[in-house]
Amino acid sequence: MVEQGLHHVFRRKGATMRTDTILSNASANFARAADMLAGEFDRDLLEKIAQPKERIEITIGPQFDDGKIHTLRAFVVRHSDALGPAKGGIRMTGDVTLDDVAGLAMEMTWKCALIGLPFGGGKSGIVADPHELDEHNKETLIRSFTRAAMRHIGPMIYVPAPDMGTNERDMGHVKDTIAYSAGQAGTQGCYVTGKPVILGGIPGRREATGRGVVECVAEACKAVHLSLTGASAVVQGFGNVGGVAAACLAERGANVIAVSDLHGAVHNADGLDIRALLKQYDQTGRVEGFPGGEGVDGKDMLELPCDVLVLAAAANQITDQNAPRIQTKILAEGANSPTTPRADDILADKGVFLIPDILCNAGGVFVSYLEYTQETQQEQWTEDEVRARLHKRMCEKFAEVAAVAQARKLPMRQAAMYQAVRTVAQALIARGKLP
Ligand code: NAD
Numbered sequence: 119m120v121e122q123g124l125h126h127v128f129r130r131k132g133a134t135m136r137t138d139t140i141l142s143n144a145s146a147n148f149a150r151a152a153d154m155l156a157g158e159f160d161r162d163l164l165e166k167i168a169q170p171k172e173r174i175e176i177t178i179g180p181q182f183d184d185g186k187i188h189t190l191r192a193f194v195v196r197h198s199d200a201l202g203p204a205k206g207g208i209r210m211t212g213d214v215t216l217d218d219v220a221g222l223a224m225e226m227t228w229k230c231a232l233i234g235l236p237f238g239g240g241k242s243g244i245v246a247d248p249h250e251l252d253e254h255n256k257e258t259l260i261r262s263f264t265r266a267a268m269r270h271i272g273p274m275i276y277v278p279a280p281d282m283g284t285n286e287r288d289m290g291h292v293k294d295t296i297a298y299s300a301g302q303a304g305t306q307g308c309y310v311t312g313k314p315v316i317l318g319g320i321p322g323r324r325e326a327t328g329r330g331v332v333e334c335v336a337e338a339c340k341a342v343h344l345s346l347t348g349a350s351a352v353v354q355g356f357g358n359v360g361g362v363a364a365a366c367l368a369e370r371g372a373n374v375i376a377v378s379d380l381h382g383a384v385h386n387a388d389g390l391d392i393r394a395l396l397k398q399y400d401q402t403g404r405v406e407g408f409p410g411g412e413g414v415d416g417k418d419m420l421e422l423p424c425d426v427l428v429l430a431a432a433a434n435q436i437t438d439q440n441a442p443r444i445q446t447k448i449l450a451e452g453a454n455s456p457t458t459p460r461a462d463d464i465l466a467d468k469g470v471f472l473i474p475d476i477l478c479n480a481g482g483v484f485v486s487y488l489e490y491t492q493e494t495q496q497e498q499w500t501e502d503e504v505r506a507r508l509h510k511r512m513c514e515k516f517a518e519v520a521a522v523a524q525a526r527k528l529p530m531r532q533a534a535m536y537q538a539v540r541t542v543a544q545a546l547i548a549r550g551k552l553p
């Protein structure tokens with residue numbers, strides 16, 4: 119029996135599924151994988167795998183500097199713990215919903231399984247706009263959330279990390295809140311990743327997702343016989359993922375011709391000076407007004423002819439509306455769920471080589487895993503070691519997915535989902551009857 123309101127995992131003939139939310143995208147992608155795996159696994163097992171283990175809604179009431187109590191909502195979803203404790207970031211935006219968090223938690227299950235980690239999938243959400251909070255009030259909010267969610271967080275339960283709207287400073291406050299509540303200087307084991315290095319974080323975690331994206335792009339270039347040196351690249355989003363991806367692309371000789379953020383986009387057909395642009399973004403929080411390029415519309419930018427398009431901003435950026443006009447050879451999903459399933463089909467028909475989010479942006483959770491083991495074993499890793507491990511894992515997993523895609527004649531997303539869901543199903547079977 120499937121709970122009312124949750125998506126049935128198998129597509130019914132003629133049934134239409136809404137494809138405009140993170141959860142419906144994740145469910146549609148899962149349904150395709152489940153159809154492929156139905157001959158190998160019991161359908162009831164696949165049905166179970168699709169559903170979240172826990173969907174928790176929390177009310178918090180932090181008292182901000184204005185002296186008032188602000189009643190806010192927060193969510194924690196543990197989608198799966200078949201492979202280990204749930205792993206996934208804390209998203210803080212004004213419009214995050216429980217369904218978004220459930221969809222993102224589901225994606226984390228596949229991502230961790232695909233990249234070969236002993237983690238399940240989880241995610242949290244805090245409904246608040248971080249841009250409206252000063253540092254002090256944001257700390258109050260993070261501490262309030264952590265206190266309320268503490269029973270759902272733990273090295274063997276759910277291990278959060280930064281996501282949109284949260285950063286390493288916030289993760290330091292999460293750790294401190296948990297340690298303080300136990301009257302201890304620190305925590306025994308790793309309760310949260312993406313922390314400042316001085317509090318048990320790992321060097322290179324902040325850059326890991328963007329670096330991993332570019333590792334995948336480099337492998338994709340080989341697959342389509344394109345040289346990354348001199349390739350033209352467009353990057354949507356200039357934050358943690360997009361900014362690092364643009365810098366790494368430039369470092370590896372690509373010509374980054376356009377980048378965008380929430381406020382606007384800049385274009386220069388001869389290539390942008392990414393170092394100078396990062397400096398401006400650090401100072402102003404905007405790419406607009408950059409003297410080394412011309413302003414363009416952010417949506418139009420996605421349709422520029424280019425070799426590589428990196429999506430590193432938000433969900434649902436490529437839909438069936440604009441997919442026919444996309445002119446890239448390689449599309450790298452640095453963001454979560456930036457392409458809808460219907461757009462996927464259009465891009466596949468056009469021959470675009472798409473690197474799916476659960477592979478492309480998995481570098482972040484991979485390095486979180488290194489942070490987890492570092493803290494658990496009280497080791498200290500160098501940034502060079504972290505980069506080398508990241509490079510090796512991303513290349514290995516890219517090759518595995520590409521091999522499945524070739525053998526089964528599937529687009530990369532379906533090959534990645536096939537691998538990931540299969541791994542989770544195998545883990546559940548290996549656990550036996552109880553879970
Ligand atoms: P961030 O907040 O650091 O940066 C987001 C950037 O995207 C900002 O430059 C913002 O202005 C821009 N942006 C937002 N909406 C936009 C829009 N509609 N058009 C153009 N630009 C827009 O966030 P981040 O950490 O870089 O995350 C970006 C995406 O990558 C999210 O989907 C996130 O879930 C995903 N992701 C992040 C990590 C990580 O380690 N940070 C890991 C995996 C996936």
